[in-house]
Amino acid sequence: MKLIKGDITKLTVDAIVNAANTSLLGGGGVDGAIHRAGGPAILEDCKRIRARQGGCNVGEAVITTAGNLPAKYVIHTVGPVWNGGKSSEESLLTAAYKNSLALAVEYEIKSIAFPNISTGIYRFPKERAAEIAITTVKGFLHTTGADFGVTFVCFDEENYRIYETLLY
Numbered sequence: 001m002k003l004i005k006g007d008i009t010k011l012t013v014d015a016i017v018n019a020a021n022t023s024l025l026g027g028g029g030v031d032g033a034i035h036r037a038g039g040p041a042i043l044e045d046c047k048r049i050r051a052r053q054g055g056c057n058v059g060e061a062v063i064t065t066a067g068n069l070p071a072k073y074v075i076h077t078v079g080p081v082w083n084g085g086k087s088s089e090e091s092l093l094t095a096a097y098k099n100s101l102a103l104a105v106e107y108e109i110k111s112i113a114f115p116n117i118s119t120g121i122y123r124f125p126k127e128r129a130a131e132i133a134i135t136t137v138k139g140f141l142h143t144t145g146a147d148f149g150v151t152f153v154c155f156d157e158e159n160y161r162i163y164e165t166l167l168y
C-alpha cells in the first residue's frame with residue numbers, strides 16, 4: 001500500500017476510484033475533477049449503466065472507461081453521507097472499498113488508486129474514514145490473496161497527515 005498527496009486524475013494506474021453519487025451523473029469534488037479531466041466518454045458509460053440498473057446504490061461500485069485519463073478504468077463507488085454515525089455509515093464506507101476492490105479483481109486490475117471517499121462533501125470524519133479505508137484494504141488483500149498495488153491519494157493536507165500516521 002502506497003500513500004501520495006495530489007490529484008488522482010494524473011495517475012497512471014489500471015484503475016482510479018471515483019467518490020461518486022447514486023445518480024452517476026457527476027458532481028463536485030473528485031467526481032467533478034474526474035469527469036472534467038476524463039472527458040465525455042466517462043459520462044456516456046455512466047448513462048449506459050443508469051439505463052441498465054438505475055444508478056449505483058450507496059456502498060456499491062460500477063466500472064467505466066477512463067476516457068482521456070492516463071488510467072484504464074474508473075471505478076465509481078458511492079460512499080455514505082455522514083449523518084451522525086447511526087445510519088450504518090461505517091459499514092457502508094467499508095462496503096464501498098470492498099466492492100471497488102472486488103470489481104478490480106473481476107477486471108484483472110493490477111493497480112488501483114483510492115481517494116478519501118466520503119470525507120469531502122459527504123462530511124465523514126476523516127480519521128475514522130482513514131482507519132476504515134486502510135483496514136478494509138488490508139483485510140481484503142489478506143483474505144483474497146489478491147495481488148495488486150493500492151495507492152491512497154490524499155488531496156488535502158489533513159487527510160495526508162492522518163494516513164501518514166496510520167500507515168507508517
Ligand code: AR6
Pocket residue numbers: 006007008009019020021026027028029030031032033079115116117118119120121122123124153154155156159
Ligand atoms: N484527486 C484526489 N482527491 C480529491 C480530488 C482530486 N482531484 N479532489 C477532491 N479530492 P468529495 P465525497 C478529495 O467531496 O465526500 C461529489 O459531488 C477531497 O479532498 O470529492 O465522497 C459527488 O458527486 C476529499 O478528501 O467526495 C458526490 O455527490 C475526497 O476527495 C459527493 O461529492 C472526497 O471528497 C461525494 O462526496
